Amino acid sequence: MARFDVTDAEWALIEPCLPVAATGPLPRRARDQFNGILWRFRTGSGWRDVPERYGSWSTLYSRFNAWAKAGVFQALMEVLIAEAAARGQVGLELVSVDSTIVRAHQESAGLAIAGETLDALEQALTEEKGAALAQQPPVLRVMRRRSHSARTARAVRTRRRSTIAPPRAAAAGPGPRLPGSAAPGAG
Template identity: 55%
Template sequence: MTRAQLTDDEWGFVEPYLPVGEYGPYPERLRQQFEGVIWKFRTGAQWREVPGRFGAWSTVHNRFRQWRDAGVFEALLEGVIAEAAGRGRVDMSLVSVDSTTVRAHHDAAGMRLEEDVLDALEKAAVEAETARQKGAARRNKTDRTASLTPAGPNGGASGDGAGSA
């Protein structure tokens, strides 16, 4: 048995997620084609290099595209997670959600601009940041003065305007 092949137990888990008969007339070849997809992504090879034992490379590729478009891999992943959770084998300490945004310099993406265009863009970015900071400061000042303004029509004095004695 090669590394690319699934055990019968593994195939028994995967098979229900594959749309048998929906794509193509040869459902008995689904395992072979699924293993071809596994082989392709495990090795990082090009589709044309998929060995013939998995079927024609174009058939394996087309099957992969059909499964991708039908959401088969997402359903399979959710099924694996649900199965692991059912067995108590999900380790939530390994889960990490990060919403950090990292901005790279425009040269990092291969973008090339004329010097005058670049200067204009950088100036506009500085102006936008300055305006944003002024707006935030203005909002903070307004919020602060609103909370410090005395309540009532007479600046917080008693309702009769005479003050308390």
């Protein structure tokens, strides 16, 4: 067993989630293959760099690809989270999102809050911080969204500007001649 391979207790939770073919031999090295897939993603290396102790890299890739398409890893995550929750070991402080891959809509830059909701949030902030609201730096800002008619008018102006053709410059000469055509004034 290598340094970061799954333990026997971890394997007891993982093994029932892995698919077993209805026909054909069972994968004898399913645990080694699973450890090889984990090794590849833990190290960030290529499939061809997976150590031979886990099996052939092409077999590992094929197994990973089949399991991913079958939704095995999603089901495995759900089972492991449910097991951790049953044991009381789920903590939201461990949840994080890598903001380098999160896409946000262009209108998500501001927060639109109703007046009474903003008042309630400011009151809660005042009570939590123990300082008067005037002494605290501004945390929330109300952003008024443009009405539908204002957005439509702006879109029409933009569209109108882009469809108006710029004036043509005076031609410097007669323009390009096509091969085989006579020169102007000839003939």
